[in-house]
Amino acid sequence: MRVGVTDTPSENWFHMWAAPSYSSIDEDFAAIAELGVDHVRLFPLWPLLQPNAGWIDPKAVDRVLDVVELAKTHGLDAEVDVLQGHLSSFDFLPSWVSTWHEANIFTEPRVVEAEERLIRLLARELSGVEGAFGLGLGNEIVQFSAARNPHAYPLTQAQAATWTQRLLSVAKEQWPDGIHSISFDEDVWFDDFMPFTPELAASAGDVTTVHSWIFGKVGEHYGDDYDALVLFARYLVELANAWGNRPIWLQEIGAPVPLISPERSAGFLTDVLGTLASAPNLEAVTWWCSHDVNRKFADFPELEYSLGLLDSQNRVKPAGKALKRAIGAFVEKPAGVRGALSFDGTRRSQTAPGGELFAAWLEAAKEGQMLALEESI
């Protein structure tokens, strides 16, 4: 199993993409590599890459390639998410889809054509860069179609699938041996009305991605139950596996306050990775994140300031040390013969924490039985 981290640059967070300080990024990657991980996720900002629908900034593209190459000098492979889009509560949409140029980013032809041009260019350029291993369409970009979004784009399931397949096809065409994916928050698995569906999540692209954040439904229903919080990532992996038997990438997992206090984050990390040793089809885990957000940046959700494995001076935090130890000690185990719980795939919401399926799975897991999940239709 590969283990990596999401790169949250110590100097100026993702705003660094406007004018990267390569010496600072170099130091970050050196510190990240010291954690024993083998890959990073990188998040350039969409409005900087493509300031106008008709123009991709070649300097901004060069910066992405430069940063990927720099990562490789530290032995770190890199995945690049393209359409950011959305990061840590902030939306970064280009001016040509907003206000006077308001357009649905999933369905408006001029916008989707522009997105396709950007994906095509980055896939082509990155395919030739050592260490680059794949593209993501955009970090949790699907949240722009969620009803809870303050500015949701209306979308049908068919439209969501069309958009996803179209852009992933472009990436694959330009970069056949890249591992390309689309990522989701938990709505895809749990929200009956999310137009991006579990079937799509478990079939589009080369790998099924899972983002496990305990501040979602599991925190809501099991906030005081440490074991439930620890086991949630494994549950999501089982659920993803039930929806599609193929490689799974636990692409986001972290230890957010207040559910996990800073003192407990190292233990939480160790315990979570312990639950994953026998997870079916799980090929990679990417911890969120490399660096704490610097307190000079305002308006982030409180939890974002302490999610780092490193602080903003590149000092290793206890969770960073725990990750290094856990990687050293990690031994994959076969899942073996085991029982399974079935669920009704037509009602996603019933698979969420708070429902009977999760309760039953959790009860068995606490007793050491990691049950499989299976969709019964």
Add this chain to the structure above:
Amino acid sequence: MRVGVTDTPSENWFHMWAAPSYSSIDEDFAAIAELGVDHVRLFPLWPLLQPNAGWIDPKAVDRVLDVVELAKTHGLDAEVDVLQGHLSSFDFLPSWVSTWHEANIFTEPRVVEAEERLIRLLARELSGVEGAFGLGLGNEIVQFSAARNPHAYPLTQAQAATWTQRLLSVAKEQWPDGIHSISFDEDVWFDDFMPFTPELAASAGDVTTVHSWIFGKVGEHYGDDYDALVLFARYLVELANAWGNRPIWLQEIGAPVPLISPERSAGFLTDVLGTLASAPNLEAVTWWCSHDVNRKFADFPELEYSLGLLDSQNRVKPAGKALKRAIGAFVEKPAGVRGALSFDGTRRSQTAPGGELFAAWLEAAKEGQMLALEESI
């Protein structure tokens, strides 16, 4: 009277601020200086200057100072508008006032405090740069409070005045001898419901700014009447003068298609400047704009692609030649003793083209009598 142009960089429009090519900007300024003008307006993008409420990017600030200095090497003084904001139909609002972080940019305390920090820093830095002559709060930023805006921030007249005075005071405090201003589209003069008022426009800051665009109400009512289109800027200057007897800056004026065809733009420019020779209190005119928008940029209103005095290869267009000739020939004339038309200041909309006041003023102006306007309360 000073004459200048708005700088619309030939290479990458205002997106150049992310990574300026100084050699290209140098060539632009050389070509602009050749037109015989003495100043430029500069529009950095707000999200690049201040990517986070708590952090102003020092590299982005340095770029502004560098560009101002570069302008001065060509004899061009520079005004810098800070909160862009809005340019040529595109909105550039930072992520920390949008969607999940939605906030009224005129009234939300955390946002106004951040704006104040940016104005303070730029005023302080620019005050020491030779050639810098003043700050604008943000190019037509008031349009974010207009009812026709797809995402208007609700605002009272008192709130509009408070915001304006607060930010202009900060600029003045840091840079006492700078000429600081706020700018408006014609709504301020003509829309009864625009919270930024003519009284405010004609009293806040060091100069009253006027933006004269014939695609507004005059085009709507007098689109076929060339003389009306030519005389509109002078009318607005008279109106501004009626609202406040102090220096006036005709800060935006241009020759947009289809009202003015490309073949007629040079004549239009010459004719407009001719009407301004005796305009009261008029101290400066800034033509919009230096360079055509390159066709590689999509989604601009059609008129934006041909407003330049120079094309995107820095070749002088006929309007550019006309400007140079007009500057050489320009002689200010005293307004002399003249008649005046009065209007009811409580009903701004009655002063707009389409109403009796404009019709009467236009009729006299066509006969060579440039009547003054006066508010009767």
